Amino acid sequence: MKTVKNFETEASRYHKGVYARKKAELESRIDGRLKVLFRGQLSAAHKSGVRDFSEAVSAAVKAGQKKGASYDFAEIVVQEKKTALANFEKEARGVLVEGAPWSNYKQEMSLYQKELSEVSGRLRRDEMRRLATRVERWVRSRLGESVGLEFNTLGSGRGGSGAPETGGRGSEKEIWDRIWGVFIKTVQEAERRFTDRAKSFDANSGEVDVGLWRLRRKSWGVLRAKIEEEMMEGNLLLKLRENFEDKFRYDEAGVPRIWRPTDDIEGVYTKARESTLTLIPLLSKFQSSHTSTPPPLDDWIGNAPPEATPADEEDLTPIGGVDEDEGKSLEEEMTVLSDAKKQDVTTRFKKTADGVYVEAKRSAIGGITQVPLYFYGLLIALGWNEIVAVLRNPVYFIFLIILGVGAYVTYTLNLWGPMLQMANAASAQAIEEGKKRLREFLEESNAGRQAMAMSGQDDIPMRKLNGNSKATAGDEDEDEI
Known part of the structure; x- marks a missing residue:
């Protein structure tokens, strides 16, 4: 050197x-x-x-x-x-x-490669988390739309906006089966998306298993939140009322009913109300319509993978029947409405249904516009002499036939409207012409002019008279003054 x-x-x-x-x-x-x-x-x-x-x-x-x-x-x-x-x-x-x-620098190069691998693994885990977040948003969007449509079919069918374009709506008893089916199908599609995307990250099988396990738990939380939103008291009462009105106001063909006093309004009301009341216990628990048991949520989610760390579990919501330390069974996890809530909703719905029934009853009574039949009998009895006189007199009889033929022709040609308009116009013109002639007559005659002049003078005051038809002293003094 x-x-x-x-x-x-x-x-x-x-x-x-x-x-x-x-x-x-x-x-x-x-x-x-x-x-x-x-x-x-x-x-x-x-x-x-x-x-x-x-x-x-x-x-x-x-x-x-x-x-x-x-x-x-x-x-x-x-x-x-x-x-x-x-x-x-x-x-x-x-x-x-x-x-x-x-x-x-061989040792330093080895350490450098090792740290690059650690950093790439951390970046991969972060990217996997972001991927899981994007997939969860996709699941939330799809479940929000699909589950919302299933609940909307409860409140609107033949007569509402939620009616399907083709075919009939599904059975009300199978609503939880359909929701569970939609949920499983949506999550399976999300798992496929997650797995395909994780392969491009070079993730190992353990990381993929942890991601899928977290995705299933997060998806159940999304579904549970959507169900609670749909089953809020205001939303539930609205759906029950729409379901009741759909059965009460529309017939089996979907045609709106026009109530008449002779219709069995009370029978239709009772049937529609009892049918809607069966929805409250049905919606109170998330269970299968065939076995009356909760869906296999614990088996579907499964146990935590061995590769799961405490950091992977800290942001997860506990699930009853799946987490042993939660202290809540699967039956309690699937309970949507408590007994007290069911009783309150039932009472409020009955009051709402009674109001719809009273409205229908009033519309039926207020719609009576026909003349009672006994009135025609009374009219014939009182006018029997006149009827006989007309029938015996050839002139009256022929005149009656002519009037009937004329009325029939007028009705057939739809001329009643124009004739009434012409009659009203003619009567208005005649009244106006009569007023004009009367004014001209009064102006030309002396008596009329005097009457018109007197109508323009001040009013003559009224005087108080005594027993001899003479003005009282007070009134005479006032005249002198």
């Missing part, structure tokens, strides 16, 4: 023993100093390389997400890892010291 050569040139004239000892000391100090600098350079390259690797992978993932393309996370990691190793090796070769026994 240049420093040693300069020392040899300057110190070669000194004593050989001193020269050798000082030279050894100088070489030892230079060697130690270079070794520290070498290790420091490798450590700095190690830290900056790990930081650059993490930032490069995150930037590539964000760029793929912004483009909306299906990026390959594992391929991104492999490419960025190759770049990071090449940069580290370039930095390490640049600081090598020729001839130094410690000038070797």
